[in-house]
Amino acid sequence: MAESRLTESLIQSLGEQLTPVRRLPPAWLRTLGWLLAVAAIAAALLMHYGAGPMMRRWAMAPDIAIAGVGAVITAVSAAWVAFTLGVPGRSWRWVWLPLPSLLLWVGASGLGCMRDWLGPNAHIAKINEASDCLIFIVSLSVPLSALLIWLLRRACPLRPVLAAIMIGLASSAASAALLEICHAFAVAATDLLTHAMAVAIVVALNALMGGRLLQPALK
Amino acid sequence: MTATLTAPRTIGLDIVLSRWARTDFIVSDAAAPDGDTQERQRAAWMAAAQGGDRRAYERVLAASVPVIRMAARRQGVAVDLLDDVVQETLLTVHRVRHTYDPSRSYDAWLSALAARRAIDALRSQGRRGSREVHDEHAYDTHADVDDATAAPEREQEALRLREAIASLPPGQREAIEQLGLKERSLAEVSAETGRQTGALKVNLHRALKALRTRFNGEP
Numbered sequence: 001m002a003e004s005r006l007t008e009s010l011i012q013s014l015g016e017q018l019t020p021v022r023r024l025p026p027a028w029l030r031t032l033g034w035l036l037a038v039a040a041i042a043a044a045l046l047m048h049y050g051a052g053p054m055m056r057r058w059a060m061a062p063d064i065a066i067a068g069v070g071a072v073i074t075a076v077s078a079a080w081v082a083f084t085l086g087v088p089g090r091s092w093r094w095v096w097l098p099l100p101s102l103l104l105w106v107g108a109s110g111l112g113c114m115r116d117w118l119g120p121n122a123h124i125a126k127i128n129e130a131s132d133c134l135i136f137i138v139s140l141s142v143p144l145s146a147l148l149i150w151l152l153r154r155a156c157p158l159r160p161v162l163a164a165i166m167i168g169l170a171s172s173a174a175s176a177a178l179l180e181i182c183h184a185f186a187v188a189a190t191d192l193l194t195h196a197m198a199v200a201i202v203v204a205l206n207a208l209m210g211g212r213l214l215q216p217a218l219k
Numbered sequence: 220m221t222a223t224l225t226a227p228r229t230i231g232l233d234i235v236l237s238r239w240a241r242t243d244f245i246v247s248d249a250a251a252p253d254g255d256t257q258e259r260q261r262a263a264w265m266a267a268a269q270g271g272d273r274r275a276y277e278r279v280l281a282a283s284v285p286v287i288r289m290a291a292r293r294q295g296v297a298v299d300l301l302d303d304v305v306q307e308t309l310l311t312v313h314r315v316r317h318t319y320d321p322s323r324s325y326d327a328w329l330s331a332l333a334a335r336r337a338i339d340a341l342r343s344q345g346r347r348g349s350r351e352v353h354d355e356h357a358y359d360t361h362a363d364v365d366d367a368t369a370a371p372e373r374e375q376e377a378l379r380l381r382e383a384i385a386s387l388p389p390g391q392r393e394a395i396e397q398l399g400l401k402e403r404s405l406a407e408v409s410a411e412t413g414r415q416t417g418a419l420k421v422n423l424h425r426a427l428k429a430l431r432t433r434f435n436g437e438p
Contacts, residue, residue, distance in 0.1 A: 009420055010306055011280040014313045016417030020271035021317035087318050088335075089327035156315040158335050 027083035030151050034079050037147055038174045041140070045181040054181055063111045064180070070105030071177040074098045078170035082148060085163040086155025086214075095162055098169060105173070109192045133183075137175040137198035144171035145206055149213050160214040161207050168206030172199040257282070258326050266321035280309055283329055290333035291340075300340050306424065308336045343435065383433050387426055390414075394422035395430070 058065040077098040084090050148167045157163035176195055261282050268276035284305055291304040311332050319328050384395055397408040398419065405416045412419075 004302070006424075007284060007302060007305055007309070008281075010309055010424060011277055013417035013420040014280060014309060015273045015277040016415060017313070017421065018268065018271060018273050018276050021269050023269060023320070024318050026320070087320065087323075087328075088315070088331040089324065089329075154317065156318045156332075158331055 024087065024154060027080055027087070030083045031076065031080045034144075034148055034151060034170075035076065038075070038144065038178070042178055042181065045178060049182045051181075054183075057183070063108045064183075067105050067108035068177055068180045070101050070103075070108055071173045071180075073101035074105055075170050075174035075177060077101060078166045078173060079148060082152065082163050082166035082170060083155070085159060085166065086152050086157045088156055088158050092159050092162055095166060098166070098173075102169070102173075105176075106196075109195065131194065133179060134194045134198045134201075136179050136182075137172055137195065138201055140175040140178060141168070141171040141198075141202040144174055145202065152214060155214075157214050160212075163214055164206040164209075165203055168203035169199070171206075172202035175202075258324065261286075261329075262321055262325035265316070265319055265325055269316060269319065269321075279325075280312070283309070283312065286326055286329050287333040287336075290330040291337040294334055294337035294341065296337045296340060300344065304333065304337050304340050307340070307428075308333045310421075310424070311336060379434075380430075383430055384426075387429060390418070390422045391426035391429065394419050395426040398423050399426075 058068075081094045081097050084094050085092065145167050148171060152163065152167075176199065261279050264272075264275040264279035264282070268279055287305045287308045288301050291301055291308075296304055308329075312329065315332070319325065384392055384400075387395065393412065393414075394408075397403050397412075398405065405419055408414070408419055409416045
């Protein structure tokens, strides 16, 4: 009974402290905001490198273009899922949404490796070139992840680690897609392995750090 | 008594009774409409509360209590812990009320928060349980009232409590000292300190939570 009175008194005191709040914008709008930042980086890279080399590689090997499309869709869907998981009551099963595009991205990149084995004339990445890819993806993913975490600062993800994994996937997929603009060689096994490593590093770092950064609302 | 009723009085009584019956009907209708209507009502109240409507806010919080209790029961929370979960959930609702989207289900949003708070309560209870040893036989055969070490232990406990209270933020320390230790009324403390009673109550609740966390070793 005393506890019920405490609840009543708590409700009354919360009422006394009520102030109007600004609602969280919808997930699609926040995704669009983040994509604008990605588009700005893409525009800067295109201005620097031009679209010519990318188009020529796409014409030579359409699977690179398909892998790029897969990476872009993965980035968009994972970012949307990260924002959706920031709202209590939304199903965690949305995490499966980026899976088809992720499979497309990995599958098309894998096809590229097979093509290089069949036709070894293509320029295949050496270890130092592949490590450049890793540095590019990881270093570009850091600001993109930070931006996503900042955009999620007012949200309340009840599964912060899942949301952080989606942030990692979105930023690493976006970075890999941006890499296509200035990628100097066809996808080979070393390159695919490096990309996969970069994505794994970014996702793992986000799961470790992002999970903690996304929890303040629940403390 | 009935014999003294004249015709006009009887008619008057009929009118009163019919009004009472109608009122009763309206009240019972408001108290137990179907689930959808109730949920829509809660959603509308929360939407108004986001705009700063205190009356709607207190109504939605009061109407949320049974929903929270049900969600907590579904998670397996024991009856004696339910009020704790209700109060923690209400405080969380207050902090993250901007994340509710009125176009979506209020009950799903609230139940997700309540389930999270229920799991937190179960975890902290589990941690306490794992540290405490229960030995029914020892309780029966060893009285600790006259134990020579009991007095110093009590002094130690009091010292720890004083230290814990001293380490609280000023607002919480003031609330626990004035309301908890000196057992003064809210009105007295409010008049003396110039703080609103609502703020004092919330500070007391937070102070109690902080002390529980400190003594039970919860995160």
